[in-house]
Amino acid sequence: METVAAHDFSMFALFMQADLVVKSVMVGLVIASVWVWAIIANRLAAYGKAKREMAAFDRAFASGRPLAELRNDYSAGAQSGLSAVFLAAMEEWDKSHAAQAATSVGLQSRLEIALDLAVSEQSAVLEKRLGFLATIGSAGPFVGLFGTVWGIMNAFTAIASAENTSLAVVAPGIAEALLATALGLLAAIPAVVAYNKLSADADKLIARIDGFANRLVALLSRQLDAGKAL
Template sequence: MQADWVVKLVMVLLILASVYVWAIAFEKFTSLARARKEADDFEDRFWRGGSLDELYRAQGEHPSHPMAAVFVIGMREWHASTASGAGAFMVAGTRERVERAMAVTIQREMERMEKRMTFLASTGSAAPFVGLFGTVWGIMNSFTAIAGMQNTNLAVVAPGIAEALFATAMGLVAAIPAVLIYNMLSSKFAKFAGRLEGFSSEFGAILARQTEAAAQARLSAAAPTAAE
């Protein structure tokens, strides 16, 4: 409490950064666990073999979790691409458009989920240096006290050294959890993104098969008419 105001400012900033790091960690772990549970429930319904159109209508225009968003965008683009019934051109371009739309959705959803992750990385890299600034300032105070009192007694230098050591400790308290949490969350987000990409690939293949089947049906229906 008797530290220099500069060292106090450094300590307050590091304490606030540490609190915010833990707040981000709680929010991210909670939201990721919820997203994984919702993805499990959605995949159970998806692979039951029911109607894709019924599942699409059940999700609505604004799906509540990333996997449902990927599904809805894929179905929306598929309906838009196949509505015209463009024959062979429909088969050639539909899958590409659907996959591109789902890839953009995955990127957007992951950016939303990973929001504020940059703060964790910045805190992990910058907090030790902020603490080091407080350390240097505290040591400067110790040398100033020595020069002013012409005395190297421990009572003269101890306050500045204590400030310096405490600032260093606060920097580490903020930085170490930030680095560990960032690495853990990055790994979990990467796995979840891979899960979304795997789902989009399988879903794209299903839509491609349905597109090909619809095109074949159109050709078969048009063949007798052409023969006549």
């Protein structure tokens, strides 16, 4: 009695037996999945660092030290978050006084513009790469589905050519095709979850920066109206 060799259903074997188009889809989804996890790790580390730096700057700002002294301390190092917004305001303050254009209304208007630009720049830094997570989260399942549909088409073509509809003939082709959908979900699910979480974290940090910018404008406006130096 003739025995039929068992088909290898390991993921590697299914990949090797897949059509070139399906292989390309699988490779692309694996790369996307790795990149998704790299972005997640990068953003978590960046947000943790941003929170610590903001907390440290908040303590220094609330300590009552002169703003000129605070500016000297932070201007030498890398600026980000609250310190970048603070230094942008100090730069505009210095330029306006140097040009003898430090009227109350004019300087406040220029400070608001400078701070809006600084907040926008910091927002872009915090939201960096989140768009890729959103793209993979929405497109990943459909890319995997495309690979599955293509693989099933090839499987049905092979079945028709062999004129054999037994499960032993059908199963390998269907399994190869479904692996593409599984890889699409493997990339999309963490991307969606991470995007929602990281977007919420970024929004909180941006709101904190925006709130600080408003406080800083109010403080500098009072300083100007009172005729006080920094």
